[in-house]
Amino acid sequence: MSAPHQQKTESPKQLVVGVSGASGSVIAERLVRFLLDSGHHVHLVASKTGKLVTHDEMSIPQGTRGLFANMEHENLTEWGEKNFYAPFASGTAPIDGMAIVPCAMTTVASVAHGISDNLIKRAAEVMLKEGRPLVIVPREAPLNQIHLQNMLTLSQAGATIIPPVLTFYQHPGDSVMEQVDYVVSRILDHLGVDNQLFHRWGTER
Numbered sequence: 001m002s003a004p005h006q007q008k009t010e011s012p013k014q015l016v017v018g019v020s021g022a023s024g025s026v027i028a029e030r031l032v033r034f035l036l037d038s039g040h041h042v043h044l045v046a047s048k049t050g051k052l053v054t055h056d057e058m059s060i061p062q063g064t065r066g067l068f069a070n071m072e073h074e075n076l077t078e079w080g081e082k083n084f085y086a087p088f089a090s091g092t093a094p095i096d097g098m099a100i101v102p103c104a105m106t107t108v109a110s111v112a113h114g115i116s117d118n119l120i121k122r123a124a125e126v127m128l129k130e131g132r133p134l135v136i137v138p139r140e141a142p143l144n145q146i147h148l149q150n151m152l153t154l155s156q157a158g159a160t161i162i163p164p165v166l167t168f169y170q171h172p173g174d175s176v177m178e179q180v181d182y183v184v185s186r187i188l189d190h191l192g193v194d195n196q197l198f199h200r201w202g203t204e205r
Contacts, residue, residue, distance in 0.1 A: 018120035021049025022139035024102035097133035
C-alpha cells in the first residue's frame with residue numbers, strides 16, 4: 001500500500017503531462033491523479049497513438065472522449081495534439097514543468113533534434129528553451145545506440161531522463177502499483193512536487 005498523500009502545503013503548479021505512443025500509460029494515469037489530488041493544474045495532451053495505446057492497455061471503452069476513464073476535474077485541461085494555440089506552446093505561459101510519460105523513442109528523437117510537429121514535442125521544446133523542468137520517461141528495451149545518443153542529447157540540453165525501472169531496496173510487495181508509485185515519485189521529485197509515495201532510503205519503514 002502506498003503512503004498517504006502529504007498535506008497540500010505547497011503552492012499549486014501548472015504542469016504539462018504528455019502521453020506518447022508507448023507502453024506504460026498506467027504511470028501517466030497515476031501521475032495525473034496524484035497531481036490533481038494534490039491541488040495542481042494539469043494540462044494533458046496525448047498523441048493519437050498514445051490515446052490508442054492507453055485505451056487498449058487500460059481497457060477503456062471505445063468512444064470515451066477523454067484520455068482516461070472517469071477523470072473529470074476542474075484542474076484538468078485536455079488538449080488536442082495539433083492544437084498549437086494551447087498556452088504552453090509558448091514560453092510566455094507560466095508553466096512550471098512537463099513530463100512525457102511514457103515517451104516513445106520517436107518522440108525522444110524528435111525533441112532531441114528540434115522537430116516540433118505536434119503539441120507534445122513543441123511543449124518539450126519550450127521547456128528546454130526556457131530552462132524549465134522537462135522529465136522524459138523513455139519506454140523501450142533494449143536500447144540501441146541511436147536511442148542512447150538521442151537521450152544523451154536531451155540530457156545535455158537540460159532534460160531529466162527517468163526510465164521506469166524496478167526498485168527493490170524498500171522491499172516492495174507483489175503489487176505492480178508499488179513499482180508504479182516509485183516511478184511516479186521520482187517524476188514528481190524532479191518536477192518539484194512534494195510526495196511520499198514510497199519509503200525513501202534512510203527513512204523508517
